Amino acid sequence: MNSRGAALVLVLWLVALLTTTIAAFALTARVEHLQGRTMGDMAAGQELAHAGVDYALSRMRGTPGQPAWHADGRPYRWQFADHRITLRIIDETGKVDLNQASPVLLQGLLRAVGAEQARAQQLAGAIMDWRDNDDLKQPGGGAESSDYAAAGYPYGAKNARFDSIGELQRVLGMDAALYAQLAPHITVFGAAQPNPRFAQGPVLTAMGLDAAVLLAQREREDAAAAIGDTAGGAMTASGSGTYSVDSRVMLVGERQAVTRAVVRLNPEGSAGAPYTVLRWEQGAAAK
Secondary structure: OHHHHHHHHHHHHHHHHHHHHHHHHHHHHHHHHHHHHHHHHHHHHHHHHHHHHHHHHHOOOOEOOEOOOOOEEEEEEEEEOOEEEEEEEEEHHHOEEOOOOOHHHHHHHHHHOOOOHHHHHHHHHHHHHHHOOOOOOOOOOOOOHHHHHHOOOOOOOOOOOOOOHHHHHHOOOOOHHHHHHHHHHEEOOOOOOOOOOOOOHHHHHHOOOOHHHHHHHHHHHHOOOOOOOOOOOOOOOOOOOEEEEEEEEEOHHHEEEEEEEEEEEOOOOOOOOOEEEEEEEEEEEEO
């Protein structure tokens, strides 16, 4: 009886072990299936977001039957392949150019996105010191190579133009949170003074303009047309031809596939692609 009892216990343990192994395998298979499905949905979403960029840019050249969209950041919605795609286009001349903006404009933008006065003054000076070709610190603040060394940085002030807005993250005093606030409003493809026709609220404020009044005026101009209407508002004068496009595709589970691009339209009738990519980012975001 003892041998039979021990054998029964052993069999029961083996059954339990096999059951656990099978359950673990089934769970792993399910997780891998869900992961594969999620990755597949995201890949498809990225292709749709890319299509959104192409469509948005096609709407920047108006025709009598299809007036141009506005490049001032207002949202447009496009239904494509059973997905809703939200598009925003901003002319790069509506942003603050890191290589051309004055210290006053830079400081105004920093203040407009929430930086305190002292920090805004220091960072505006540090941006100027990063791009100028001397080792003289800006009046009232700034950061030259000696300051980077004192702070333990393995590099100093660049003393040359910004090649991309991402480079701003290397400037002494900048942090991720403040950079995230600034990124939608800065460029290296703009002008010394932003064009208020295309500027967003913080840029308008930095320019000393009444952002609330100007933005309300834009809303009134667009009130007659539903967002995403084929008319897209009144026919607009052509912009600079260099635009940032934000394309977002709604996916299952409140997720979004996002493509952000900065592109320059090529002349109509020219051979090759209709636009040149200056910056391209893809990713995912929650709703």
